[in-house]
Amino acid sequence: MTVAEEQTLFHQTGAGLPVPFAVAGTGLHLPPTVVTNEQLTRTLDTSDAWITSRTGIRERRRLEPHLATSDMCVAAAGPALDSAGVAPAGLDAVVVATYTGDQPLPSTALIVKDALGAHSALALDVTQAACASGIQAMLIAAHLLQNPSLTTVLLLAADCASRVTDPTDRTTGVFFGDAAAAVVLTRTDTPSAGLLSYDVGSQLSYGVQIPAGGSRLPTTADTAAAGDHYLRMDGRAVWNAATTRLPESIANAARRAGLPVDRVRHFFLHQANLNILTETMTVLGVPRERAPVTVDRLGNTGSAGLFTALHSTLAEGALLPGDTYVLAGIGAGFQWGSLCLRHA
Template identity: 40%
Template sequence: MAIGILSTGSFLPRRVVTNKELESVVDTTDAWIVSRTGIRERRRAEDGAASSDLGTIAGMRALHSGGLSQLQIDGLVVATSSPDHIQPATACVLQAKLGMGAVTAFDVSAVCTGFVYGLTAAVGMMRGFPQQYRRMLVVGAEAYSRILDPTDRTTSVFFGDGAGAVVLGEVPDGYGVLSAHLMADGTQAEVVGVPAGGSAEPASHATVSARRHYFHMNGPKVWEFATTQLPSAIKEALLQADLGVEDVDLMITHQANARLIEAVGAAVGISQDKVALTVERYGNTAAASVPITLDEAVAAGRVKRGDVVVLASVGGGMTAGAVVLRWY
């Protein structure tokens, strides 16, 4: 049974935060941010908006672009690392907001690799239980502005808010998801994350005072992991699909950093003209960045039937993954 992407959708909040605006908050400059990250601006959710609110709009847009209603979806997977709550799953909140009925709904937490993990899980469910799961909605939704320390230039300049979504369904043989490769290295779990607020370090006055409820990231360690493991994941996924780098028509990576994306492309051997970018305008939207960028590529006509598309991400955990599909 071939499973592919039937439709896409995305949502970016209206508020734009430029590098110039950040200069008044943290010790940085527009020139420094652009030269090291390629980011010029990012979006911020309205006050009171949660990840599920952004994901609801992206999900509805994906459904509408496919001519589907929410009642025609058999399952919902939400990839997020800025969930509405520790519990319940943001997917359950989003399911209710979409009015989907009592279908399967769960979160995937693999930080920025979450959408690739979630997409792979959904495809596996559809292939394993085709009578129960004919169509599934996979959403990447992030409100990172809620977990960032605005005074920390090592994180606040990188991240933005947004959501993207895809609808999965049956496609003709030879199309759709051809392969996937996922990996994780838990020995590097401390490189990226929010240290406090869970069962290992419950919330207290001390953890709040130490700002340990904010997102933390070791940039050099992330770079080292990403530039080795992400190219490896992409090559392995292509190998599983019996394809070579020369067969790739478009690569959409997690939009972490323009310089990182360039380094990964060079390591894989994919020219930059085959790489889709949104990082300059939206920054790093974590688990939402791949579906947002894919939706924009589809809207721009960069993806046509028969194209080989690679979706790839690296994230906290540390995690990495790639999916190869032939577009239908």
């Protein structure tokens, strides 16, 4: 690492929070349209064998053209609220993590809050960390619950990457799927439940970017014609960053929590690529079976990915009271982070 690179690197660890909280319910929405690898080979210069070997993905979902990210959020929120026994009117905050919001303004979180009828809730959007936005949203929600006036937070992680990927680009076209996941967080009387520790970091990179549509390169007919509003991704840069930063961050969070990393029961990781997930667990020296996989059937669902893994484990009854677990992800920027928690 050069001196300039060292100066741009942000890294922070933190101790746990004093007020315990619990995951009271989760929900998941998957659009009904399934796109298989074989279907992609009809329009892209690729093969099922190539996609599977490089990504581990067999199929992914696509949102219907007349719907938006907020619609997926609302659909995921319903079962999460039901399982938690919480009415929308009882929500103190609605936090939405997405880089594919409905539109630049107004707030997607506000659109979701209104649709749910959560009229007294604070609406917050966590946007530009892309696939790491879910980690940042969870950390924000955990801190919100330290405030005595807030007891219940709805966190929604959703991305509709099909709207920002070039359908002719074989690099991005095979990776991404659309999905939304919901988590209801509530205060609890269970001692030591909630956030035990965290580790976050960042290092500026344009390896993953959407160049146009902001103040530097506003939308014009030329930017649209050039495809500058589509997601661009340097696969090698992503691999190098993810396989270095994720295991490093997870190990830091576990150490900060006073846990040997092999004593962590579950690892809910960003579902970017099966090979990245496998490499991360190998570097940590932890059995890969402790990291549930959804990327094979859902693709890279952005900020929703790690929560799809959390939801599937809870639905199976495999996350037990007292279990420690890690949430970890990395996104464009690059930004990354790991949270170490104990289940109530």
